[in-house]
Amino acid sequence: MTAPDFVHLHVHSEYSLLDGANRIGDLVKACEKDGQRALALTDHGNMYGAIELYQKAHKGGIKPLMGCEVYIAKRSMHEKHSKANGNGYSHLTLLARNMEGYQNLVKLTSAGYVDGFHYKPRIDMDLLRQHAAGISCLSGCLAGEINQLTRTGKEGEAEALATDLRDMFGPEHFWLELQRNGINIQADANEALMRMHQRTGIPLVATNDIHYLRAEDCHAQDVLLCINTGAKKADKDRFKFETDTLFFATREEMTHMFRDLPESIKATNDVAEQINVELEFGTYHVPEFVSETGESPDQIFDRLLEERLVKLYGSDSQAARERLEREKGTIRELGFVSYFLIVWDIIKWSRDNGISVGPGRGSAAGSIVAYLLDITRLCPLKYDLLFERFLNSSRVSMPDIDIDFCKEGRERVIEYTRERYGRECVTQIVTFGTMASRTVVRDVGRALDMPLSEINRVSKKIPAGPGAPSLAVALETDPELQAFKALGPEWEELFAYSTALEGMARHVSTHAAGVVITPGPTVNYVPLGRNGDDITTQFPAPQLEELGLLKMDYLGLRTLTIIDRCLANIKKRGLEPPVVDELPLDDPGVFELLMAGDTLGVFQLESEGMRKLLSRLKPDCFDDVVAVLALYRPGPLESGMVDMFVDRKHGREAITFPHESLVPILGNTYGCLVYQEQVMLASVELSGFSLNDADNLRKAMGKKKPEIMQKFSAQFLEGAIANGCDPDVAQNTWDNIIKFGGYGFNKSHSAAYALITYQTAYLKAHYRTDFLAANFSCEMGDSNKIKDFIDDCKKSDIRVLMPSIHESEWEFKPTQTPEGGEAIRFGFGAVKGCGRGALEAMCKVRNELLEEKPQLTFHEVVTAVDPREMGKIAWEAVIKSGAFDELQHNRGSLMAALESAMADASSLAKDRRSGQSSMFDAFGGAEEVSEEKPAAGIDDRFAITKAETLALEHEVLGFYLSGHPLEERAGLVSLLSSSPIKRLAEVGSSESTVRIAGLILQKAELVVKSGKMAGSKMCRFRLEDLSGSIGVTCFPRTYLEVRDLIEDGAVVLCSGKLEEGSDEPAMLLDEVMSLKDALARFQGGIELRVDPKDRAKLAVIKETCDRHKGQNPLFLQTEGDDGLTRRIRAGRDKGIAITEELANELCEILGHDRVGIVRV
Template sequence: MSYAELHCISNFTFLQGASHPEELVARAAVLNYRALAITDECSLAGVVRAHVEAKRQQLHLIIGSRFRLEDGLSFVVLATNRKGYGQLSSLISMARRNANKGDYHLTRLVLTRHSLSDCLALWLPGEAQEVVFLNELFPKRLWIAAELSLTGRDRTHLEHLRRLSQRHDIPLTATGNVQMHQRNRRILHDTLTAIRLSTPLAQLGKRLAPNGEGHLRPYQRLAKIYPQALLHETLAIAERCNFSLDELHYEYPSELVPEGYNATDWLRIQVEAGAKERWPQGVPDKVRKAIEHELALIAELKYEPYFLTIYDIVCFARSQKILCQGRGSAANSTVCYCLGITAVDPARMALLFERFISKERNEPPDIDVDFENARREEVIQYIYRKYGRDRAALVATVITYQPRSAIRDVGKALGFSRVQVERLARSTRWWDSQVLIPGHLAEMGFSAESPLIKRLITLVEMLLGFPRHLSQHVGGFIISAGPLTQLVPIENAAMQERTIIQWEKDDVEALGLLKMDVLALGMLTALRKALGYIGAPQKCELSLADIPAEDPKVYEMISRADTVGLFQIESRAQMSMLPRLRPRNYYDLVIQIAIVRPGPIQGDMVHPYLLRRSGKAPVTYPSEAIRSVLERTLGVPIFQEQVMQIAMVAAGFSAGEADQLRRAMAAWKRKGGLEPFEEKLHSGMRKRGYSDEFARQIFRQIRGFSDYGFPESHSASFALLAYASAWMKLYHPAVFVCALLNSQPMGFYAPAQLIQDAKRHGVEVRPIDVRFSEADSTLEYDTPREQSEEPSPQPALRLGLNMVKGLSEEGIQNLIDARKRKAFVDVGELANRAKLHRTDLQALASADALQGFSGDRYRAQWQVSGVEEPLPLFQEYNAESAEVMLPKPDEQEEIIADYASSGVSLRRHPVALLRPRLNKRRVHTAQALWSVRNGAVARTAGLVIGRQRPGTASGVIFVTLEDETGQANVIVWPKIAEAQRKPLLQSQLLIVSGIVQQQDGVLHLVAGRLEDRTDWLGDLQTKSRDFH
């Protein structure tokens, strides 16, 4: 005999289920269950994971869901076929859409109006009259669930259910009310209950499960608890449930094709029109072959509607002057280039189309398009308007427990105080490992030997990776021809006017559904604004195409690592690599962006490439076939596509097999699965005459790519924007920094660092001033450009009112509107005419934005302190009365107030004020470090503006310091970091003593001693940007 479990929840019934869907399926297979139903509460969020595992285990998976109505009625619905699945999915969508995010609302009235004709139901017994209602709803398709869990009342409960069964002629069946795959998850299940109920475990009492019987139990054990007839009934129910997720057939919208055309013809027309625009002198033969090859494959796989949909969305964005650009594997496609979806010419780059679409792998393409972050919502709402919310929704992202959140929740459940919990949670900041270290525990007042601490660690490790809730994907959209709810449930997102499906991107990919990514990119916003600032005075519209290509001066600036604010090449790691690689053209920049990634670093590809590029090592190839793949990167594989091509030319992989290898590389860290490819790679290379050492080297590099290798197509798209931002910074530095400030938040550097960098590049930066400042930062030309016959000088940058902390949007708008009507005369008149609240006036005074009237911020603060609504004080206001009463703030006070009120200061750098003090201690400026010989001991100091601990750096922490002369890069080895953890992680002003490393135009100070001198800053508060 066997058994089918029909009532089982996974951890996608958040904070109730204590096992992953895959664990439940695998355990059911081990126990030789005939079938398993995953019945998460009003959710199908975990079923795709269960489906994939069930196919692997060859287990019959039943799709279902559990519901609890407000009146207490509880039941399980099981889909019997494709139609029933659609009915279930629609019911879940309806219930979720009628409630706030994370909740659902379902009534008996809604149930009676919603057809579930192809579904079965199990009543989870409550009040006796409930079964009558469900029996009418599911005639001959309802069972009473007998859930026996050895509580001592099982016999009485079963007799009661039998009487109900006979009275209403409804059959009984065994179910387990399963919440975990094995009994040993009981402790975690209890902890999840405590977290869900916000009550410490010790206080839960009878609200905890009475025992650990809520797990998947062996048939032998079930046979001792349930009558045979009830166990046998589970198999009869399972036989009626024949639906599989493999039956889901997805169709993309087809309404974009005009009447009289089919999708194939219409796509060709658009591609041909785009090709003529791209190549006005005639389409080259190579490009023509690529177009024909791609269109034939797209037609064979019936992807034309997908391409036309993306094309329509891009056309909408361009019609609204929203800057956009495709990236990722789509950049491998000549069709995408002709349609204007991407900006990279694949023919010029020798990109691999099979990286994008492959007939062999029979999986849909994935097109990513970046839009301006400030205007992406317009694109998203266009999609919703065009297709309706019943046909379009964003893909979900599963938010899982991470160390901090797990420690917080488990700590509270175990009864730790709030202070203790926060102390423990803070110890898992990114520069620590993900486990608690005894020494750190002792510092915080805890013992690693404490049973409670050990229990905490055990539970945290169990909880890590558990789903906590669904959020929205960064931009993945599913659009369907028919109602999307027939495919997958839709629910409300936390953000207004957004809806999401219950599946994440891996689920969508596993089922072969087509997804497009509507992504946001801050640099596109900044570049669009910068182009607008340049073109506005001449009333002309500029585009990225107007930026001159391949300017040697741009590459000279990039090679100096003068890249603060630039797209993709502004990080400390990129800045360290730039003077060594020294990009001289576009393709060098493509390599530069890709090489500073975990994949090439872990695969030991960086140093060989640099040595070959500098002529310090010979460029060799084991064969002409390998040369054809690696010649453009000097014999070293830098890109994912190259690894795929090597597998094809050197080991005999087909294009589809090579793409499977790429996917295995991407998933290796999480799922494993590279081993089968290793043997195939070795044997294939051996047959073709390659040495075992070369095969091992290639496989090492493949493993390196599993740590995140960059596709060439991705890097090629990003390199265009990196170059554009560099050109803008070189020739229009004021315009560039203005655009960056008006596009925040974005990038590695805070506004204070961007402004310091702009000043070092000769940009005059003018303070926030109510007489001149707009909401955004603006450019001020002392000579009106339309009146000037000379080449216009660089404009000055005027900081905007929106940088003032605490100043309301309403206050900004009122101020600007009032100033347009008439210039302000004094503070009193400004306050009255702009109708500013006192808090807005105080914010302006604190930011020294009233300096034009008051002289300094102290006087301004005094003047606004007596303001009362509706400001009668200023009707007879005399500004002179304040002038002799208050001393002027000194420079340090001004700088402290600047940072506190706006986050930036245009006065001297804070470290400059401390220079006499630092000189006495022989502390070098960042600039002076360059004059110190390599290997010498030196000392420097600065504000900590960034800390980085890359996963590839083996625990090394990189710290960036800033002083009045620039930035200094500090390397902190793990032993130093551990011994001097407090100054490393907590300092705002850090003095570092160490050894200078200077090579190939790159300078680091390798830290030996760290000294926290934050106390020298007084009340100045700065904040670093820390990145993992």
């Protein structure tokens, strides 16, 4: 017998964050499989999943019932003093019955977050009454107020509430909600509800409060609750569901469950039958631009474009005029005039108010309209950029103009947008943090109370990042993960729960850049949510775009901030800074810098791999800069396209073209298909495609769907042959497009970003000190980047001067050495423990003191600053950084004198606040009074050693600046290491052993809590060389053998494997030895990376090696013009004796990164 129709009306998905364990797609499939014709979604307090349900349900032929299980405040939603876990709210199940009800549900859930949020997004009965129209209501689960009242013997109050709700929603739109989940108190609640039904006639309806898909999924959902509450699964008193029945029951199961109340099953269909909500997609809701001049959007649009066309191209440029008219026609046809004007207005305001804006980003750089409106600053005609790549009238979608702003000005731009277009109309956008494979393993491991060290070890083995397989796939294919899983039942549980929960929403965040701008209040279009203090949409960006809303990305680009700071530095030095948007694009100094790979700090060109490519490619024109940004990606690198491009540029491979008509299109890329625009132009030129069709081909290539590509293949070949092309040539051209075109990059984006690349390269080439100081100031929170820039300064003979109590400001600043050399003064902002407000207050007082006298004492500086503005921790950090070294006092002695000086500072500040200082000044006696108390004594008995000084310096800077404990042994450290630490990321595989000589810091001894080694000791420490530091883990067996060698401050050689998947390099230790033992045991030779053209340096190397003759072989490594590395062994009579002295001399000549060892 076929089961009666039934509809689930109370359903939680993953958007009931860390509570619901259902994916909406799985729920829809379950409906299809069981023949259920509708599906509700009633997540806790929100509508996050409403659009996903609507779209997926319709696609599956299921009616979507959009709803919410709202939180009702017991009194007013505006009262926010109840405890989080108290009875301050109850639950109620609401379903939107029609569009009015949908809009009311949007307003209710929005108000819960915007006005009623207190631990939960709460509304109250007054608000519910105002927005009840068009909503169907169910009385709720055990947490519903009706059930709460009956449980406490207040059945009369419960009935009164039920009749009130019936009157509020209408007698046909309110039901008493029955659930049969095996919980004793639920059975009692059901009895009370049935009695109420008999007395009032309010209908009953059956639900199952679905939280997971299948009965067996209750265990994974239970783990989800543990993640939510921070509890361990084994905890006895933790919060958990006392049932395993909250799954997606079939029609048959629900009918059987309520076999004595068939009307409650039928009622589910009655509820669903009433519901009919049709959302509108594809209609655009762009605010109409309102001009202060009173012009219509079309009038101001035409005027601005005409004025700029004449200014930039003259009045008789036919090509620019035709391109403009074509673009204007499309923009008008699609209704986007106001959109462009809004973007123009925001960018104009930003530039007028001193906020830097990037020259363009993405495909918008292909639009001459965007160029003429000064939205972009790159002529699309000059660089063959295509409007159709940006806006295609045959593939209608909202334009996407992303804008880069100076990072520090971004919030001001958003605030202007709010003021200009209405605060209630400008809203930030929600994003969802998900339980990615590594995250979910860590979360589940904590819930199962597994040792954190073990969980971290396995999580690092899991593939991560774009394109990484799912955890389930990785478990099937990765032997290491399979070995973990085989360790026992606990590990099987870990992976079972992790695979079940992987990818589910974990928390909400605010989109890093996106805001939505609506014609009226945003709440009239989409529900609002909250993330901390941010009010956001409840729907993510892709869904907002599908609903036709205007989304804009305000991206904060640090590089624009660096450029601004660099120009300010230049101006402070009394020089006229260049206008970066007007730089000549053929400056020899720029290309000399790029060819040398001297690009630390240069936009998009900083990585080691990119620097190597620059050295091979040797760019000598702006087109090459555009190309290199497009080429340095996995596809072109792995396909051989990069090698072809480099070899063709330097004449090592002939430049060929698939067809002579493509020479103008592929000429500046040496016949290589580098850009998507080249694919589009080739299909237009050779096969007669329209630009719209060409863009559709470009998009199809990205999707790689065979049936679509087959259609385009036929169109391309037929068109080419019809245009007189030989069939074989046409086929060969198509094959080339398929082979390389799929790797093509968006030239509009590459060209726009190449301008920023060029600007930063120009500033580094011509204003290096100012540029590097700007980079320092923008990276003050990253000690590794600071170290990299210090190394870069050393190569350029720019001294990085210690923090100075007389000269340092919050930021780094360019200056000169006493000898007149280029220098950068260290900024207090890079000193840990120094808050900006405190240090800027100190600098202000310090500058006032310096107006009176050029040299200050420790006591004068400290006592002049109110301790309420700068406390002891900040002063200690300043001392430890070395800022007072110029006063010739030991840092330990100053630390000891600080407390007394601050006590004096407190007294003086109190006097200033009480007005005593002013009184004495009035009588000319302030000076005499201050002299009555002698300056705080600085006692040399508290002086500390150089090693202790350096340790304190490292503590507050994150690295050594005034010296390094390894300096005297730098040559041997470099020689014995297989790689400097900062280059370990290039080593890669955990299969190979690496050797790192360095200094042990921050040793921490741990006790293993569980497993075979429970009770055994292991340790972790950081190992630092002259280039950086690395975390090292030493497990019990190894630690037992080497523990005597592992002490803070010890200089050792560590050997081990790199941990795969770490965010930064980390080592699993296999062996430790002293440098003396390592050198004594070493068998092999020295390898020197040399420049064969530098004859003078080669002569010095030869003379040095001749003084250290021995039996060890000497190898020379060189790089040819083709980019290939070659190793040459010196003659048998050129053997050397490897000693620490030789290592130091060679490192002094070549640099630490050019001297290494070779095991033979």
